[in-house]
Structure formats: C-alpha cells, structure tokens
Amino acid sequence: MTAVVRETSTQPTSRLRLKDVFVLGAWWGLVTGLVEGAGLLGLQHAGWLNWKMAQMSVAREILWVSPVADLLLFAGLALSICTLGVLIPAIRDSRVLGFIFALMAVFDWGSLSGRLRIPAVVMLSLGLATVWTRWFVKRPENRLRNMRRSLPWLVATAVVLLIGVQGSRWMAERQAMAGLGPANAGAPNVLVLIMDTVRADHVGIYGYNRATSPRLDRFARQGVLFENAISTSSWTLPAHASLLTGRFPHEHGAQTGPYDGRYLSLAEEFQHRGYRTGAFSANTYFFSRASGFGKGFVRFEDDFTSVRDMAARTLYGRKFYDFVLQRLGYDDVPGRKRATDITQSVEHWIGASGPRPFLIFANYFDAHDPYLPPQPYRSRFSPGKTPGGALNSFVLRLNLRRPEQLQGEIDAYDGAIAYIDDQIGSLLDWMDARDLSKTTIVVILSDHGESFGEHGLLMHRNALYRETIHVPMVMRWPGHVPENVRVASPVSIASLAATLLELTASDNAAQFPGPSLVPQWRAASPVPSSDLEFPLAELAQFHFELEKQNPVYSGSMRSVVTPHWQMIEHSALGAMLFDWSTDPGELHDLAANPEGRAVAQGLSRCLHDNPRKLDEKQCGVEEATEEKH
Template sequence: MKKPNVILFGIDSLRRDYMSSYGYHRLTTPHMDKIAREGVLFEKHFSPSIPTTPAYASMLTGMDCFGTDVVALRHEGPLGDHVHTLAEVLGDNGYNTTCVGFTGNPSSRGFDRYLDYEAWVADETGRCPKAENLNAVAIPELKRLAAEEEPFFLFLRHMDPHSPYLPPRPFERMFYDGNEKDPENKSMEPVYNFKPHADFFKSWIPEGVTDEKYVSAQYEGAIAYMDACIQNIFATVEALGIEEETLIVITSDHGETLYEHDCYFDHHGMYDNCLTVPLILKFPGKLPKGKRYSDVSLIQDIMPTILELIGIETNILFNGRNLVQLIKGEEIPPVTEFYITECTWMRKHGWRTPEWKLIQALEPDFHFKPEIELYNLIEDPNENNNVAQQESHTVAMLQKRMKDYIAKREEQTGRTNPMFTNTNYHGQGDGPIKTSEEAYEKLYLGSITSARAIQAKEKQDVK
C-alpha cells in the first residue's frame, strides 16, 4: 500500500498571533484557518532557537540546538553527519522529495530536487509577488509528484512575511487607510536612524513613508496575499484527488519583531514575537477535525510527529516528542520550561518558563540593551518591563536552571554548547563583539540583494 504524501509549509517569519486562526483581530488567513478547522491546531507552539538556520534545522531533524549543533544564521559548514534530515529519512523509505525555496541551507540536505523562485527583489510595479512566484514552480512540481507511483514529500518555504514586505495590490492597502507620508508622523524616524539596518529599510520601504503602521500593514497584507495564493495549492491537492492521502503541515521557523522592542521589522531578539509560531496539521481520517491543543509544543516535535502519522519507524533518538500521543489523549512528557537561543545580529541565550523569561547576552549587542533582561510573562506578556534588578533572586534561579540544563545536554551529546563556540555568527571573522559601539558600527545590513546573499549558498553545498 502506498504511503501518505507530505506537504510541509515552512512559512518564514510568520507570527502565529497575526493569524486569524490564532485570534488575530483581522482576517489575515481565512484559507489556512479552514485547514485548521479541518485538522488540529497547537495554540502554544514555539521555535526556541532563532533565526532561520537553527530553526529549520530543528524542524527538519527533530533535534534541539544541542542535537543539531546549529545556532547561527550564518552557520559555518554543513549539517553534521550525526543527524538525519526528514528528506533523507523519507528518501530512504521510497519517497520522492522536492524542496522549493530553500536551496543551500544546511538542513535542506537530502532532497531529490531543489527549485527556486524570486522572493526578494521587486518587479516593475515595485512589489514582489513572492507566493505567486512560488506557485509557478511548486504547482507543476506538485502535479508531477502526484503522477508518480511513489509517495512524495514537498517542502515549501514561503517568504512573504519575511522582510522586505512587498505584497502586490490590493493587499498593500488591505489593512491600511491612512496617509503613510504624513509629515507630522515621526514614528519612522528611529527606524531610518538605526544605522546598521537603515539602508536595508530604505531599499524597499517607499520613499517618504513616515508612518510605521503602514509598514506593519505591509506585513499583514503579505500574510493575507500569501494565504490567498496558498489556496491555489490546496485547490490543486483537491483537484488531483490526493486530499485523503496527503498530510498537510503548516508552520514557521520564527516570528517577526515589526515595530516592537526597537528591533525594527526583523526577527532578532528572543522576545515572544520571534519565538511564537503556528503549527497546524490536517490529515483526513488520521487526525480529528477542529481540535485545538493548549499544551506547549516545540519545533523539534514536528519531524517525529510526521513520521508517526505516515507510519515510518526509525531508530533515531529524537529530542522532539511525538505529538500524536497528545492528540490521542495519551500521556506525553509536558514541556514546562525550555532553553532559548539567538545568533542573528546578537548572541544571546536564556530560559523561558510559563511565568518568566530570562535573556542573557553572551556579548554586547547593537541595541545597547542590558546584559540581563527578565520579564514576568503573566503580568507583562508583551515583555516591556525589564525587572532583572528588582528580581535578582529570580534571575539567579533561572540562571541555575539554564546552567544545569546546558551541562546535562553537553554531557548527553559529548559536545560543547554551540552558543559558546559560534563566535563568528556575525560573519566578521574576528571573534566576539566587545562593545555595543563596535556592534553598531560593524553589523551592517545593506540592500535587499545583500540581505538575500546572507542566506544564499551554492546548491552543491547541501548535496
């Protein structure tokens, strides 16, 4: 009997709290909402290690950052042979595998085919129809895969919520009806004055924009536009008659900061706006309809859950959990607290519990933030009030929990915590940043093309 197909939507930079299925006050994701109503939704899904490279590594291996040994956006070298990617496991089990929009990343290792599309540079209209560009290559590939005798795994990396936010008309004004060039509005001044990223922002934000709400509305519009285009893929699945035999997974690598915490329109900073991502699964006959789960789940749970749902057994000792047990009402070890890491433009780690968030810098950052931040997530869910000085005993308690966890995982893996060894995460090649002033001057992001180059590598690097 033919095994089920898998379509995994790895939507880059999608905050779950901006999806209408997760309660957002605007109807941004009606088509993905329908998938949620036809399947299961995890309300508290987290990506503990940001940004893109470590997050996808966990998603596509079932391992945490100690298991993958990957924590940095600019990871040096290939993914280690000690881990197996989802594409490799499925390929070994007779699957045809295709990756769209993720060529060159370490964790994209093992696919049969790699297809790319334009997801950065605007067209002659000044907009970039990212999701339509993806559909142009993904839908013919979906039809090709469906026509084969073997089951398939199709991985789709959508980039619409990733800056630059360039949704085509009418989506660019779908959620905005103001005057984006109002000279009295000064909200974009700190964005344009942030030297490390100012030129990047100016390379895609229309000249003269003064209202940050306009830029944030581009993010909302990009999500809504992408959702409309994703419906094309759902319609193709239905038309091909493979809906009943196809597992659909919708998730993201990390969230987005937008205008919050001075980390403008990016995804650095270990605040919950970057750690909270969606997880929606639909598999007719194998998963219930319209069920929502409030238990905490982590990005490394995705691979073992997929393998369980499609009936593939391995001897891999995943760090992630099989969420099918939770769906069936069986006992599953709960996640009550977890280690968080970031190597984007700042090198920090921390510890998150239901009540507290500890963020500890391993070197100075270009926002001149304090070395230690502590937030009470119950009283201050938006993480705006750093209480580290008032709650020194809580800081010490969380630091000990984090230190003990690191020691345990180092002993289990036989490797040093990669957060301590990835000192060239910034790509400057000269070791840790010593001062915030140095970080502010060195960590420069230029135009759209230079931002794209950070993530782009030659295809042969992942083979």
C-alpha cells in the same frame, strides 16, 4: 626616422571595423563571465564573500549564467558603440574600446568578494585597464586575430558548462528517482508549508483583530493547532535546520553559516523510505542548496529559476539593482519569488510525478521585508495606496525615517500574510480537487516572527523576545489527526521531525530526538506540565556595526519557555524573566525580584547543564510556578 614617427602616431588611433568591435566585446564578455562565475562560486565556498554578497547566494548554474549574461551585456555595449560611432567616429578607436572593455572586466573581478570598497576597485580597474590597453594597441591586429581564434573556444566552454551543469542536475534527479526503493503501502504524503517571518499574533485564529488568514483559520479547525509553538531561533537559517533535523542550533551548528549536514535530515530519511522529496524555496538566501539544505531532496528549486533571478545574481545585475533600480524607486528584492510562483511549482511537481508518496517543504517569502505584496493585498489593510517598503534589510534600510511609517509597514506586512494565506488556500483546493487531502499530512507553520517596535526593535535576528519566536503551527491529516483541537502547552518547532516520523510509522525515530507532539493530542486530558519539555531558542552573536542597537550585537542569546515563564539569557548582559502568560508583551522583567530570581536561576542552570533536557524537574521551577499561579 620618419617611418617610425608615422607608425607610432597612426597605430594607436586606428579605428576598428564593426565586426572587430563585436569580436572585442564578445571576447571580453565571455572571459569576464567565466572568471566571474568561477570566482563567485569559489569565494562563496571558501567563505570569503562579505555579508551582502553572501546573502545573494549562487549555485553551479552561475558558471554558465555569468558568461551568457556578460556576453549579452558586452555585445550590447558594442552595438551601442557602433551606433554612437556614426556620430563620434573616434569612439571606435582601438585604445578607447580596449580600455572600456578591460575596465569593465577588471571592475567585475575586483568587486566579486564585496570586501574592497568601490573607490579602491575603480582605481585598481583604471590602472590595470590602462596597462592592458597599452599592450593591446601596440599590435591591435595581432591581438584581435588571437581573440578571433580563441572566441569559438570561449563559446564552446560556456556551452559545455551550460549543458554540463543543467544536464548533471537533470541526470542526478533522474538517478535519484530511479534509485528510490519501494515505499510502504498506504504511506501518506507529507506537505510542510513554511510562511517565512509570520508571527503568531498576526494570524486570525491566534486572536488577531484583522482578517489576515481566513483560509488558515478554516484549515486549523480541521486539525490540531499549537497555541504556543516556539521557534528554535529568530531567523531562517537555524530554524530551517531545526525543522529538517529535529535538532537545536547548538547541535546542528547552522547558526551563522551553512548547515554542514552533520545529522540525518527529514529529506534523507523519507528518500530512504521511497518518497519523492522536493523543496521549493522563495527564501533563496537562507533556505537553499548553498545554505546546505539540498541533501536528500530529489528536486530543490531555489535560485536560477527565472531570467530575472539569474540576472540578479551576476555581478553587474547586482550593481544595476544597487545603482539604477533603487534610484528609480524599485524597492523589492531582485528576482523575488512570489507566493503564486511557489504554489504553481508545488502543483506542477506533484502533478507531473508518479504515484509514489511525496515529502515537500515549501517556503513562502512574501511576509519578509521589504513588505511589498502585490495589489490588492498591499493596501488591503491600509488607508494609503502603497504602504510598506520603508524597511529593507537587503539594502541596509534597518530603521524608519519617520515614526508614522511604522503603521504602513504593519499594514503591508498583514497584506503579505493575507496574500500567502490565499495562495496556500489555492494549493489546498487544488489538492482537494485531486483527492490528495485525505492521504496527505499537511503542516503549516512559520520559521520565526518579526518585531515592529516592541522592545525598541525592528524586523528579526535581533533578539529572542516572544514576538520573534512565537509562530503559528497547524497540522492536519484527516482520520489520523483529530479535528478542532488546540494544544496550549509550549512546543518547539524542532519537534516536527519526530512527530512526522511517528505519524508515518518510521523505525528510525532515534535519529530525530523530538519529542514527538502526537501525545499532545492523543491524551484524554492535557499533558501534565511535569511531563513537558520546554522549548529552547538560540541566537548567535551578530557583531554588525549598523545594528548596534540590537541585543545580539553584544553577545549571544538563549531562551527557554515554560507554560508560564520565558527566560532569556544574554551571554554579556545576564538573564531576563517574563511571565508571558499574564504579560504577553514582555514588558516587565521579573529576574530581579526574589521569586523571579529563583526561577531564572533554575532555568539558567538547566540551560548550562543539559539544554536538550529542559523540564520542570530538571529546572526546579515547580514551586515558584505553583506559588504564582
């Protein structure tokens, strides 16, 4: 009887040796990370992540990044415990250590989807960690012995995943390059530079009163500028799908979730024609492999390209950002790629490859909220030293605390455009120095705009007013695209694909319906409005509780822009009509007056009958337009 009492009183309070503390920490770190990596990837693929977790997408690299990160985290914790154990010996008790590591593991796994509230995850973790600890302390030496035996296998699994994932990506790129057929002699390079979230009226050559874009302004005078380029949506995912496929959102389907690859993309088309194809994205949330855009690109650099980015995509990396960094005043997007990073990556890839022609899509993300460009750009247009950062959709800061903060946001946003402009200028200089400019079609444009209080809205993906869909678009190819030409007609960014195919003499233009924009500058006089196809923009409903003030909360939206009108149709609220040519701020809704009603009805009928074919004849807007203008 006495022997039993001694056993039950001493075993649960046994102190672990230092090496056993590290074994316990390493074992739990690797197990936690292996489950975390597989869980994040699986939940993302199944569409079971909540919106916040899904924004920070993951790729196959997470399968080895999570184990390595959690191994370092848990080993660091073990080291801290051993150090603290000098002062507090009881902390090395098997019950305490077993409970701590098990608690961290279960909390990690329970938080992966983001759908369980933190208190629920904590309660679940406490319960399961307690159960595991009771099991562990019954025979701690046996449990530790099994852990020591299985630890090399866990390490080997992580190493195999690292080599397998990175090796397969390297091999896939090598095989893709080796499988390229011959390119046509004299085929031009194609470089598409996307300034994410840059609205046209904040660019100098579009009439802005600040010097935000001196390099783009100079570039525009060397080619064709589209004064009224219209995006196909007011946010990144559907707009990029349109750029790559030449299709509108209702066609390509990437309105609320990843693009499913239903249409041939520019990357696939140019790869088939012997081009090296590369994508370099700073918007790793919605222009990424996880968003469905990897197909056809030999190289796609999005996430997992830096230690900061890798750490930020693990579960505890995300929690560290949410609960520590933000409280210490860090407001930026974790692991954010700067314009400098994108420019350097593009230059390196071009320089390291052979003589084949290339197609590159590069996304610059610095003008996206939170507006926090590096100095001196951040304060370039502001009397204050640190404007910007008040709006941050990544931490759901969707409104301003004080009205006077708005000007600071605009100042920092303009500074971000200036920063992108400098970096694009640096890339163009680099190409000039290597005699690449004459053989390269360069397109600089934006995917969508931004709201700064117009119509009571902030940021984007909230409506389809002009400030969110009117974007800069400029094209240059010396000797083939004329210099210093401005096209006034409204055009869609979805026409980029057909335009590039015509410029590069492709015989597969039927896959990209267009229309091509080449006739816009080749015509001796402006293309008659009767021959124009009107740009279409679409926005699916986003029923997000924190954004009830946004029109898109209560229904989907579609917009059509003519040389004078913009009609916005809301699925629940009806149509609005603006004469943007005389009312660029779209302050006066004309849909209710007799003339405006006729125009709105004609455009609405077109949208429902054949949204792919929107023109004056189909929509019946000739008479109303002629009468007013």
